[in-house]
Amino acid sequence: MKKNLIALFGGLLFAGALISCGGGAGETKSKAMTADLANGEAVYNKSCIACHMTGVAGAAALTDKARWEENAAKGMxxxxxxxxxxxxxxxxxxxxxxxxxxxxxxxMYDAISFMLDKAGVEAAE
Ligand code: HEC
Structure with missing residues (x-):
């Protein structure tokens, strides 16, 4: 019985170590996110392009580096x-x-990353 408990405890520790090394699955903070620029481009082409390509309705145009720098200063x-x-x-x-x-x-994260990338701007977390 005692042996089983020890084995169980060891197993839990091992599982815990695996989870903590897993890179925070389910984490929604941008810090834990990695940009997929290809997906970002697809999302941009589908939804963001209408305003963000040339800067319709006050949106930052894709090529407007100054505006994207202003945005980037807020942090990702x-x-x-x-x-x-x-x-x-x-x-x-x-x-x-x-x-x-x-x-x-x-x-959204991917699309924002794609636009920042195109504008040549990097955002802090
Ligand atoms: C209907 C037009 C429109 C569409 C479509 C649109 N945007 Fe925007 N977006 C704007 C405008 C206008 C602003 C500027 C708001 C301001 O700073 O006054 C803006 C600002 C932003 C900002 C900066 C926010 C901030 O905190 O300053 C981000 C990021 C952004 N858009 C991402 C996106 C993404 C991603 C998409 C596509 C999924 C998208 N937008 C589609 C109009 C649009």
Whole structure:
């Protein structure tokens, strides 16, 4: 019996170590996210391009480095939250999820990363 308990405890420790090395599956903070730029481009082409290509309705155009630098200064987690929930700033209205209602948080993260990348800007977390 005692032996079994020890084995069980050892097993739990081992499982715990595996989970903690797993890289935070289910974590929703941008810190734990890695950008998939190809997916970001697909999402951008589907939903963001309408406003963000040339800067329609006050959106930052893809080539407008200064505007993306201004955005990037807020940090990626703020940009992600604003894109998910929608955001009204001094330039205009960014609709919730950029009108991509079936997009996930990861899709938004990828699309934002793609636009920052195209503008040649890097955002802090
Ligand atoms: C209907 C037009 C429109 C569409 C479509 C759109 N955006 Fe926007 N977006 C805006 C406008 C306008 C702003 C600028 C708001 C401001 O700063 O005043 C903005 C700002 C942003 C910002 C900066 C937010 C901040 O905190 O300053 C991000 C990030 C963003 N958009 C991401 C996206 C993504 C990703 C998509 C596609 C999934 C998308 N947008 C689609 C209009 C749009």
């Amino acid at each position: 987690s703020v940009l992600l939250e604003d894109a998910m929930k929608g955001y009204t700033g001094k330039y205009g209205v960014m609709p919730e999820k950029g009108t991509c209602t079936d997009c996930t948080e990861q899709d």
